[in-house]
Amino acid sequence: MQPQKTEQFTVPIGPQHPALKEPSSFLISVDGEVVTNAIVRLGYAHRGIEKATESRTYVQNLYLLERICGICSHIHGTAFAMGVERLAGVEVPPRAQAIRLIIAELERIHSHMLWLGVGAHQGGFDALFMFSWRDRETVMDLLESISGNRVNYSANVLGGVKFDLTAAHIGDILKALDYLEERTHHYLKVVTTDASFLQRTRGIGTMTRHQAEVLGAIGPTARASGVLRDVRIEAPYGAYVDHPVTTITDDRGDLEARFAVRIKELFESYRLIREVLDDLPPGDIKTRVKRKIPEGEAAFRVEAPRGELFYFIKSDGTDIPSRVKVRTPTICNMTSVVKLAVGHQLADVPMILAGIDPCFSCNDRMVRVNRNNGSDGWTWEQLRQHGIEYYKQRSQDYDPLVVG
Amino acid sequence: MKFGMMFKDVSGALFKKPFTENYPAEPTETPDRLRGSLVWDPDSCTGCGLCARDCPAMAIEIEVIDKKAKHYQMTYHIDRCTFCGQCVESCNQGSLVMEGGEWELASLSREPFTEVGERPPLVVEETE
Amino acid sequence: MSSNLSKPWQAALDQITTWARINSPWAIHFNSGSCNGCDIEILATLTPRYDLERFGIKLQGSPRHADVLICTGPVSRQARERLIRTYEQMHEPKFVVAVGACALSGGIFQGCYNVMDGVENVIPVDAYIPGCPPRPEAIIDGIVKLLGSLQEPPADETDAGETIAAAAGEIAAAPHAGSEHG
Ligand code: SF4
Numbered sequence A: 001m002q003p004q005k006t007e008q009f010t011v012p013i014g015p016q017h018p019a020l021k022e023p024s025s026f027l028i029s030v031d032g033e034v035v036t037n038a039i040v041r042l043g044y045a046h047r048g049i050e051k052a053t054e055s056r057t058y059v060q061n062l063y064l065l066e067r068i069c070g071i072c073s074h075i076h077g078t079a080f081a082m083g084v085e086r087l088a089g090v091e092v093p094p095r096a097q098a099i100r101l102i103i104a105e106l107e108r109i110h111s112h113m114l115w116l117g118v119g120a121h122q123g124g125f126d127a128l129f130m131f132s133w134r135d136r137e138t139v140m141d142l143l144e145s146i147s148g149n150r151v152n153y154s155a156n157v158l159g160g161v162k163f164d165l166t167a168a169h170i171g172d173i174l175k176a177l178d179y180l181e182e183r184t185h186h187y188l189k190v191v192t193t194d195a196s197f198l199q200r201t202r203g204i205g206t207m208t209r210h211q212a213e214v215l216g217a218i219g220p221t222a223r224a225s226g227v228l229r230d231v232r233i234e235a236p237y238g239a240y241v242d243h244p245v246t247t248i249t250d251d252r253g254d255l256e257a258r259f260a261v262r263i264k265e266l267f268e269s270y271r272l273i274r275e276v277l278d279d280l281p282p283g284d285i286k287t288r289v290k291r292k293i294p295e296g297e298a299a300f301r302v303e304a305p306r307g308e309l310f311y312f313i314k315s316d317g318t319d320i321p322s323r324v325k326v327r328t329p330t331i332c333n334m335t336s337v338v339k340l341a342v343g344h345q346l347a348d349v350p351m352i353l354a355g356i357d358p359c360f361s362c363n364d365r366m367v368r369v370n371r372n373n374g375s376d377g378w379t380w381e382q383l384r385q386h387g388i389e390y391y392k393q394r395s396q397d398y399d400p401l402v403v404g
Numbered sequence B: 001m002k003f004g005m006m007f008k009d010v011s012g013a014l015f016k017k018p019f020t021e022n023y024p025a026e027p028t029e030t031p032d033r034l035r036g037s038l039v040w041d042p043d044s045c046t047g048c049g050l051c052a053r054d055c056p057a058m059a060i061e062i063e064v065i066d067k068k069a070k071h072y073q074m075t076y077h078i079d080r081c082t083f084c085g086q087c088v089e090s091c092n093q094g095s096l097v098m099e100g101g102e103w104e105l106a107s108l109s110r111e112p113f114t115e116v117g118e119r120p121p122l123v124v125e126e127t128e
Numbered sequence C: 001m002s003s004n005l006s007k008p009w010q011a012a013l014d015q016i017t018t019w020a021r022i023n024s025p026w027a028i029h030f031n032s033g034s035c036n037g038c039d040i041e042i043l044a045t046l047t048p049r050y051d052l053e054r055f056g057i058k059l060q061g062s063p064r065h066a067d068v069l070i071c072t073g074p075v076s077r078q079a080r081e082r083l084i085r086t087y088e089q090m091h092e093p094k095f096v097v098a099v100g101a102c103a104l105s106g107g108i109f110q111g112c113y114n115v116m117d118g119v120e121n122v123i124p125v126d127a128y129i130p131g132c133p134p135r136p137e138a139i140i141d142g143i144v145k146l147l148g149s150l151q152e153p154p155a156d157e158t159d160a161g162e163t164i165a166a167a168a169g170e171i172a173a174a175p176h177a178g179s180e181h182g
């Protein structure tokens, strides 16, 4: 029989679409029900934040950068604050470091529970969505009572944190963690045993370890494919130096593994918070940082709930940064969605997209290559060579990357 | 493999007290640290303008009408405020408070969003 | 828009549509480039703790079915066209709720090169909810205030009253027109 001549059809999704809470646009070519190509169109949430940092003071930028993303707001603030503190050469008191860690881990819990709900919702499992969001309110209450705001906590100041933890807070946190731990065990069981849900996740969107490395996946998405990539381990910062984390990896690389990895990370967060609360260092919660930051450059990496978050800050000695560059985790994982979607059913695409825990407001950074004045882009090899030389010159001991 | 893993949660919830807050009918409890709209204490303010300078959203304007008489005017734009608390942090006179401020701020017009406070001028006594 | 109904019938019909609208407004959510903070809080109002559906509010996928446009974000230049298109696709009477500091005035993003500094610079807004982000309770508060304002028709037949009446007329006229052709 002759193969039927099939017609390609392109389905536009977004930017305003009920399945996506954020504006983003996908052009998905399908052959029947099977995806043959996917194109992402970004930039609906591009606000020009990096440019705006160049006209605001460091203090103002702390809040501006925190609002790059409302879900992982604290970690953006922390990365910027720590970078600036490194430039200014101030030592942050240990208690402030510990509080930063606790809020960062609470944020990770809230982010992962949020994602669990959204992921389940995309798979049509609304009961799990509703219940996980119900339990997420426990964390939101904690964050609100500690910081005074449910989402953009604004806990950081340059040189420390704004809020101290009282004994009442510690009691509340411990109580909430017990409740959450019990619920999380239940959710882990649900996503790994519920037959109808497994049909939507098992073997869908499988990314091999090799693919994950080549596509540059990071965060839980990479860890679900067996790639151990976690800044908290590669280059511990702040209180993570004294409180090491164990990373959870999974070799299967499909959606089920991504669910499992993220849920298991919750247990790690619970353990870490308990450990830090156990011996919370006494003392001050902030030191003074001068308004004018000494000249220099700093790069800072932290582990956001979605993966590695990178900040580059350049100061020219005034109270306004001369350049801030942000690289967010979602943009690194986006390529994997485009690659993995090919060959799957159209109905699986939202699940695959949800699997990387996308955050488009983080995503929409922009780089403009000005080709008119002869500054062509560099090839990958040139860039690599430049990087190697640059670090040789500065005899910088770069943290060895653990790859493979 | 099992089916209906969430069935117990769902059916169990039928017989439990509702989790839903009956919000507009019953007021909710708010934590002590909740950051609401800014309250300015004109008596202790020195008109230094640090709060306005550090505000990331340009929500505060401090105008010094008469420095000698300590006559200041403060304009607070609630519609711009991001409730970040930096102004409270920056003010070293403790003239600004956010904790326990108003948070049910929704309105059908923009009018209530600009608050103007004024510190009455001191009567400068002639001492000689 | 004139309708063929006699006055008392028209008045009764108006009352019924207003009643229906207040008791079951359908909403659509549009993110015009916000930081996500407000969007999760809007989503949180639909979850068990706050349960916006108590008020008959249903989040709709299509602008053509919606009465209320819940808009967040400072409106980035790329999202602007989409916002206008979404707004125009909605049927009269339509209401716009701006949620969050950046939807009200640009908030923290005011002055960024790629934002329009607030929803109001693009489409008319009916209710404002400040906060960054507002608590879910504050969002409910804003929506309840908006619905409350629909309940009392304005004393002097101004905008809102007229649009509601006009829409009611449209609904009344539609089946009539249909029968003529059929
Ligand atoms: S809370 Fe933040 S945004 Fe609001 S007035 Fe104070 S500094 Fe400005």
Ligand code: SF4
Pocket: B044, B045, B046, B047, B048, B049, B050, B051, B052, B062, B090, B091, B092, B093, B094, B095, B096
């Ligand atoms: S920082 Fe405090 S003292 Fe200075 S102007 Fe503001 S409110 Fe007044």
Ligand code: SF4
Pocket: A067, A070, A151, A152, B082, C034, C035, C036, C037, C038, C039, C072, C073, C099, C100, C101, C102, C103, C107, C108, C131, C132, C133, C134
């Ligand atoms: S108002 Fe604040 S929380 Fe809401 S979208 Fe804007 S920056 Fe984010």
